[in-house]
Amino acid sequence: MSNSALEFKDMSFGYPYENDLFMELNVAVQPGEFVSIIGASGSGKSTLFKLTVGLEEPTRGSIRLDGEKKANRLGHVGYMPQQDLLLPWRSILDNAALPLEIKGVSKKEAHKRIIPLLDEFGLNGTRDKFPSELSGGMRQRVSFLRTVLSGSPILLLDEPFSALDAITKVSMQEWLLQQWEKQGSTIIFITHDVDEALFLADRVFVLTETPIKELKEVTVPLNRPRRLEDLYSADLLEVKKDLMFELRSTIT
Numbered sequence: 470m471s472n473s474a475l476e477f478k479d480m481s482f483g484y485p486y487e488n489d490l491f492m493e494l495n496v497a498v499q500p501g502e503f504v505s506i507i508g509a510s511g512s513g514k515s516t517l518f519k520l521t522v523g524l525e526e527p528t529r530g531s532i533r534l535d536g537e538k539k540a541n542r543l544g545h546v547g548y549m550p551q552q553d554l555l556l557p558w559r560s561i562l563d564n565a566a567l568p569l570e571i572k573g574v575s576k577k578e579a580h581k582r583i584i585p586l587l588d589e590f591g592l593n594g595t596r597d598k599f600p601s602e603l604s605g606g607m608r609q610r611v612s613f614l615r616t617v618l619s620g621s622p623i624l625l626l627d628e629p630f631s632a633l634d635a636i637t638k639v640s641m642q643e644w645l646l647q648q649w650e651k652q653g654s655t656i657i658f659i660t661h662d663v664d665e666a667l668f669l670a671d672r673v674f675v676l677t678e679t680p681i682k683e684l685k686e687v688t689v690p691l692n693r694p695r696r697l698e699d700l701y702s703a704d705l706l707e708v709k710k711d712l713m714f715e716l717r718s719t720i721t
């Protein structure tokens with residue numbers, strides 16, 4: 470059996486002078502899986518990401534990527550934030566080139582690698598434009614391309630579509646699923662939106678009580694490729710109802 474892409478093993482963590490937020494948590498995400506994480510504000514979603522990338526370290530237990538405790542997890546995990554963080558003075562091509570340039574690849578070589586990808590990522594005709602000339606959805610495509618170019622097999626996406634309007638959001642979700650199927654990466658996706666969590670993921674992890682000793686887990690009863698109308702199937706509505714009740718019970 471292959472190693473888990475990401476594994477928390479008996480992992481405990483609390484901020485200094487605070488009670489533990491996670492207590493002996495055991496979670497494993499398999500290679501190529503799409504997992505959503507959902508939870509109320511303050512439930513620990515961002516902290517879970519900070520632990521995964523190594524910005525925080527567990528107080529007990531371990532975090533493994535591909536079966537190994539890595540000293541520098543930041544270099545092994547791609548991160549896509551809610552805001553696109555594109556540099557306004559750089560063209561789209563130069564923005565996309567940034568992760569390669571940081572790794573020491575020359576600008577010319579980076580451009581050579583990226584130009585064919587622009588088309589693949591639905592960014593045809595944008596290479597010489599600047600971020601301010603692109604819609605929010607297009608900017609997030611560039612941001613995702615940049616995350617993929619980090620070369621990491623595991624991608625952490627932190628509410629990447631929460632600032633988009635409802636229609637753009639749905640088309641970006643469909644687009645993301647196509648990209649994920651093509652790339653074969655492992656994706657962990659934080660969201661506040663139950664429909665989004667269910668539409669995208671194989672499994673949804675729900676952050677409920679604190680300290681978190683286990684993640685409540687829901688397997689999404691949908692086949693792939695996903696279709697928008699699947700969100701209205703009877704099985705899914707039942708799961709959605711349970712998730713909504715679960716989340717509501719966490720809000721005091």
Ligand SMILES: Nc1ncnc2c1ncn2[C@@H]1O[C@H](COP(=O)(O)OP(=O)(O)OP(=O)(O)O)[C@@H](O)[C@H]1O
Pocket residue numbers: 484485487490508509510511512513514515516517
């Ligand atoms: N640097 C810190 N020092 C101390 N406590 C912190 C720190 N960062 C977060 N916390 C606390 O840890 C808990 C979890 O915070 P976290 O940001 O992980 O939640 P979240 O689920 O991502 O919330 P949101 O959805 O609002 O982003 C909260 O009670 C928060 O106040």
